[in-house]
Amino acid sequence: MLKGKKIVIGVSGGIAAYKAIALTSKLTQSGAEVKVIMTKHATEFVTPLTFQAISRNPVYTDTFDEKDSSVIAHIDLADWADIFILAPATANLIGKVANGVADDMLSTTLLATQSTVYLAPAMNVHMYQHPAVVENMKKLESWGYRFIEPGDGYLACGYIGKGRLEEPEKMVELLEMDTNRTTKWKGKKVLITAGPTREALDPVRYFTNYSSGKMGYALAQSAMENGAEVYLVSGPTHLEEPQNVRVFHVSSASQMFETVKHLYDEVDIVVKTAAVADYRPKQTVEHKIKKNNEPLSVEMERTTDILHYLGEHKRNQFIVGFAAETQNLKEYGTKKLVSKNLDAIVLNDVSQSDIGFDSDQNQVIFLTRAGNEQFVPQASKKQIADQIIHLIDNEIGKG
Known part of the structure; x- marks a missing residue:
């Protein structure tokens, strides 16, 4: 699947740089054309000549070393790449990328590329858990950068824990799977509420x-x-908009309903994760309500049930609902699945603080109308999202 792919490997200054040699070899064997950029510190661990011999391409180490006078090297390389992989991605390099720093050949080329970028972190376990590193990785993930998670094990510093660079064989396998995945839903239109x-x-x-x-x-x-x-x-959030996604900002349940209804006929798949208010004040007061010594009573009325509307009016759309519950998860979820005419539902126990609202982790159960059930264990919400998309794709494939 990587045959003919143009891949740039960015090697930064960590002891795990030696694994990038095997990664270069395996990618070359898979049929990819590989070019390597090294930071100055990376050359302290491994020589550029080693990568040149394996990749059969010049190795880039200096922004001002223009190997071809007809082009600007870092722009030419940035445009050339289909895939860019940072292995190892040190804490320093991750920080540079997350903050737009471009002070050497690798970081400058990274800032210019439009290719898919993968980061394979490798560092001491405490560095990996440092708030600055965690925030930088979250920022990059929100921008569309993809991560190859480090493994647990014995680290060069003598610690045992998470931070060991993933094995080259596994990285190649993940790249192959991802290359196949990125065209899976080409031509499909997906509506998501949040x-x-x-x-x-x-x-x-x-x-x-x-x-x-x-x-x-x-x-x-x-x-x-x-x-x-x-x-x-x-609805109102403090999140950065995902790249290459068309975002419609709304505030109230009625605004969300009108927007969803307008888009509904265009789409193939709907995933409704939004926590839409079931009730709203029957009357909205024009001026601020002043406090007094009397109790305040607010009469509420039902909002439009968006999910029920979608199930009632669906033609060929595949509809997935979410059920955020605090008890009787499967009972309430199954009832909602049937009553709303859904194809699948994702059950989420929000009573658990580590997987509830506003947490970075989740743990869900994926139920289908056909009675299939899949438990997705606790992981980051991005990893859970990848699993849910995979499960939806499986169900669509059965249709």
């Missing part, structure tokens, strides 16, 4: 819920990475 809604009481107050939108945004990113054209209808 976040909370706000139902106004007066000009300064509203009713809402704890949904952060993280799961929906991760699903939008994953669907896009699978080749789909993605429409994301989002």
Whole structure:
């Protein structure tokens, strides 16, 4: 699957740089054309000549070393690449990329490339867990960069823990799988709803819920990475918009309903993760309600049930709902699956703080109308999103 692919390997200054030699060899054997960029510190661990001999291409180490006077090297290389993989990706390099620093050949080329970028971190376990590194990786993931998770084991520093560069064989396998995956949903249009809604009481107050939108945004990113054209209808969040996704910002349940209804006939797949308010104030007051010594009573009315509308009006769309529950997960989820005429539903126990609203992790159960059940164990919401997209694709394939 990598035959003919143009791959740039960026090697930074960590002891795991020696594994990049085997990665270069295996990618070359798979039929890819490989070019290597090394940082100055990387050359302290491995020589450029080693990579040149294996890749049969010049190795780039200096921004000002123009090997071909007819082009600007870092721009030419950035445009040439189909895939860019940083192995090892040190904490320093991750920090540079996350903050737009371009002070050497590798970071300058990275900033210029439009290719798919993979980062394979390798560092001490405590460095990997440092808040700055964690935040930088989150930022890059939100921008569409892809990570090859490090393994657990004995590290060069003597510690045992997470931070060991993934094995070259596994990295090649992941690249092959991902290359196949990125065209899986080409031609499909996917509608995803995310976040909370706000139902106004007066000009300064509203009713809402704890949904952060993280799961929906991760699903939008994953669907896009699978080749789909993605429409994301989002309630108010503080999240960065996923790249290459068309985002529609709404506030209230009625605004979300109107937007979803407008887009519905165009799409093939709907994944409704938004936590839409079930009730809203029957009357919205024009001016701020002033406090007094009397109790405040607010009469509420039902909002439009968006998921019920979609199930009632669907033609060929594949509809996936979400059930965020605090008890009787399967009982309530199965009832919702049937009553809303869904094809599948994702069950999420939000009573657990580590996988509830606003957490970075999740753990779900994927139920289908045909009675299939798949437990997806706790992982980052992006990893859960990838699994959900895979499960949806399997179900569509059975149709």
